[in-house]
Amino acid sequence: MASIVFYDIAHKPPVSESCCSPNPWKTRLALNFKGVQYSTSWVGMPDISKVRQGLGQPASRKFANGSDFYTLPVIQDTATNVTVGDSFDIAVYLQRTYPDSGGGDLFPAQTLDYTFVSSYEIPIPLSKRDDGGFPEYARFNTNIDAAFSAHVQLMVEGIPLDPATIDQTKAEFVRRAGVSSWDDFILTREAREKLMESFQSTLGDLAKLFLQNSDGPFLLGQKASYADFIVGAWLRMAQVTLPKQEWEEVRCWHGSVFGQLHDALDVYAGIK
Numbered sequence: 476m477a478s479i480v481f482y483d484i485a486h487k488p489p490v491s492e493s494c495c496s497p498n499p500w501k502t503r504l505a506l507n508f509k510g511v512q513y514s515t516s517w518v519g520m521p522d523i524s525k526v527r528q529g530l531g532q533p534a535s536r537k538f539a540n541g542s543d544f545y546t547l548p549v550i551q552d553t554a555t556n557v558t559v560g561d562s563f564d565i566a567v568y569l570q571r572t573y574p575d576s577g578g579g580d581l582f583p584a585q586t587l588d589y590t591f592v593s594s595y596e597i598p599i600p601l602s603k604r605d606d607g608g609f610p611e612y613a614r615f616n617t618n619i620d621a622a623f624s625a626h627v628q629l630m631v632e633g634i635p636l637d638p639a640t641i642d643q644t645k646a647e648f649v650r651r652a653g654v655s656s657w658d659d660f661i662l663t664r665e666a667r668e669k670l671m672e673s674f675q676s677t678l679g680d681l682a683k684l685f686l687q688n689s690d691g692p693f694l695l696g697q698k699a700s701y702a703d704f705i706v707g708a709w710l711r712m713a714q715v716t717l718p719k720q721e722w723e724e725v726r727c728w729h730g731s732v733f734g735q736l737h738d739a740l741d742v743y744a745g746i747k
């Protein structure tokens with residue numbers, strides 16, 4: 476019996492092909508890196524609030540109007556009786572509770588000098604949280620979330636929603652965004668090209684950080700850290716949700732740093 480239960484979002488079956496939510500992906504990569512025993516509990520989109528509240532976790536995020544946004548991941552560690560409901564807090568918890576497990580240090584000291592300056596609005600405000608004693612990583616996490624969230628409209632259309640609850644989920648996305656129908660999320664070809672250009676230039680600034688260390692694929696060269704998982708989690712979402720040709724473009728931009736990072740993280744990407 477696994478000691479950790481990891482709650483992730485179930486999209487269209489089979490989950491092994493559709494699993495694409497970036498914050499749960501950060502947790503999966505961290506759990507696999509740590510090599511701790513766990514099992515995944517899959518939660519359908521309409522059930523997230525109920526499941527999260529059932530686990531005694533308050534909302535870790537707010538919508539723009541100030542109302543609660545119930546999210547995953549959550550982990551429940553049955554060995555310690557601790558439940559944690561935010562991806563960054565989970566990584567800090569794993570590091571502090573299982574410091575030497577698996578690949579070792581999730582947060583090796585490094586400078587993560589990347590700031591995203593937004594020209595696009597972020598659809599849902601990002602979580603506000605403590606830095607857990609790792610301020611460099613916490614700031615990097617916030618900036619990466621902002622950089623990818625500003626371009627998330629490229630990916631929304633391609634989320635493989637579960638056919639069993641697709642109407643309900645689409646209606647909820649429409650309600651949150653305050654738009655009138657799902658079609659409002661669909662970008663015209665021109666708007667898509669413009670947003671892809673912005674995505675490319677945003678990732679160009681990030682690529683500089685990866686290229687500082689030429690024996691890549693990771694920020695520290697051969698050793699993966701939680702900073703690689705933060706970026707890699709968003710790349711998993713891009714891989715699943717972007718049209719194939721656009722994903723190939725992303726992989727190849729900036730000397731293929733992101734394609735190489737994505738592939739190098741396969742060793743930590745097993746779905747359990």
Ligand SMILES: N[C@@H](CCC(=O)N[C@@H](CS)C(=O)NCC(=O)O)C(=O)O
Pocket residue numbers: 484496497498499520523535536545546547548560561562563602
């Ligand atoms: N601060 C949270 C944010 C988690 C979050 O935003 N999760 C998204 C998936 S990536 C979610 O649960 N969305 C549910 C929904 O859209 O209803 C964390 O980092 O864990």
